[in-house]
Amino acid sequence: MLLAVALLTGLGLALLWPNAGEAAKVIERVPFAGPGTIFVEGEVVSVDTGCGDGTQPRTGAATSGADPDRSCLTIGIGITSGPDTGRVIDVPARGSLASSGLQPRDTVELLGAPRAEPPAGDPRASDGAASERYSYSISGIHRGLALVVLSALFLVVLLAVGRLRGLLALGALALSGGVILAFVLPAIVTGAPGALVGIVGSFAIVFIILYPVHGPNLRTTAALVGTLCGILITAGISTLAVHATRLSGLGDEAAARLSGVAGSIDFRGMLTCAIIIAGLGVLNDVTITQASAVWELRAAAPHLGRGEIAKRAMRIGRDHIASTVYTIVFAYAGASLGVLILLALTDRPLLSTLTGDDLVTEIVRTLCGSIGLVLAMPITTWIAAAFLPPVETGTETAAQLE
Structure with missing residues (x-):
């Protein structure tokens, strides 16, 4: 099944891959600076x-x-x-x-x-x-210097604590950035459907990073399946939510400026794509954690059946979900603090404020990402439990269960 999904992802990349000529034309239309600047x-x-x-x-x-x-x-x-x-x-x-x-x-x-050059004979033409x-x-x-120092500190901390996993995570981060820069952004600019671009781009990122970073084993496969399901759920919910709330995708200043120079962009689709990709990291965190919890529970209690292990892992997952959901809310609130302060200072009724375009956009982002995240947890848990080998006598280690 995963092979078929991988092939479909490759087909999606081929069909949606942006035309370099069209992207160049859009870039030429963007007035970054006037002539002679x-x-x-x-x-x-x-x-x-x-x-x-x-x-x-x-x-x-x-x-x-x-x-x-x-x-x-x-x-x-x-x-x-x-x-x-x-x-x-x-x-x-x-x-x-x-x-x-x-x-x-x-x-x-x-x-x-x-x-403007002064006309001939103008006294200014002869002076300085x-x-x-x-x-x-x-x-x-x-x-540059401050960013280099901060980046170096990040690398030192990541490699000191994460070691090989940290190094692999850096490689995965670079590959993910490559997918976004080479595929997602140009595809959106040239008018490709945002939801499809978000799904295909996210699928490609997940396939590229999960196995190299976490290893080619059943535990990673369970997390991969759960992540793919979470992406699809988030994409479906966000598409419906963006249309139901009548969001234009032009809620921030950057999108509004783009609308004047890049009319080919589907801004509602761009918003949907942004919601899908924004939730990808924390979604992957939850699915990897749940798959690992299932495997470690079996290693600690090899006599437990798959159903019992899944139930215990669900209890772990509920605690994780509770903390992760408000982490998402705080992350969006922090990123949109300026918008929230501006709305708080606006003398408008509460309902009118809550239904304004800026705030509704952030609410939709948070709720759609959280729904996909919450539903991916039980999906991953039960898939991981199904991948466990049958109960056997004797003691098994986590390495033997891979």
Whole structure:
């Protein structure tokens, strides 16, 4: 059966694989920057309060207040690349950029928009202004060093605790990222059905990572079957929920911006795909844990029958599910904290707030992922119990049950 599912997954990848030409056309339509725009690097040399344009300098209250848009800084930046290398400019920073904590010697990315050349005979054409061909603004902050340090810490902790399993998990993570980047994202961009892309992409990820990381044995096979069932349940429930709640898939700023430049995207399908993939990691965690619980129970009590072991494993699973469900809720709440705060500050009736597009999207994500997760637990438990060998006399170890 699993071989047939694997073949169908491969067929799905072949049929849904995005056309590189179509994806390139969509990319060309996205106006990342205007014609003549350049990107250069710069180093912060000074940070001063106020913007020199009538904006009041920040006070302690303004800096820590709830309205960051009122804060303004003047950032002195020395340009270190591009045609204006060596030039020092003052760039205003407002809102989130002003609140980011920029300090001297930080590296930033600058967007240079070409200035209109003064007409012939204009006095500005003969002075230094003519050499200032670009008007610069800060387009990003280089965070490479901090990310490298954090990534190195993650690797050290993972390998120190997980050892070989941790190393295998890193490889699986890289392969999963490859599936998402090479298949899921381009397929969504070119208008493929989001639910099918989510199912096929998730199936491919599960087949790629489970056996290499956890070993080719019956325990892993039971977890694999349970995970596949959970994916299908999540896909079905989320498809129905997105349509029943009349969600457009345009609830966040990124999706709204995409709608203006990539009209081929099925945004409701994209939301469904996002729900499926978002729940994949925790779903896999539950199924692997349940399959392992069944095997360890048999190793600890080889005289117990499959039914009794399944019942005991279900008790373990209920505790795991209880903690996992609120883990999902907290994860979504943390990721959407800004939206929740904004809604809390909005003077609207509770029912109106709860049924708003932003909040309903997060509720649907949480509930659909949780339903698939909860139902995958008993499915995995009973499948794993069915895979157990019959009760035999004598003592068996967990390794002998593989």
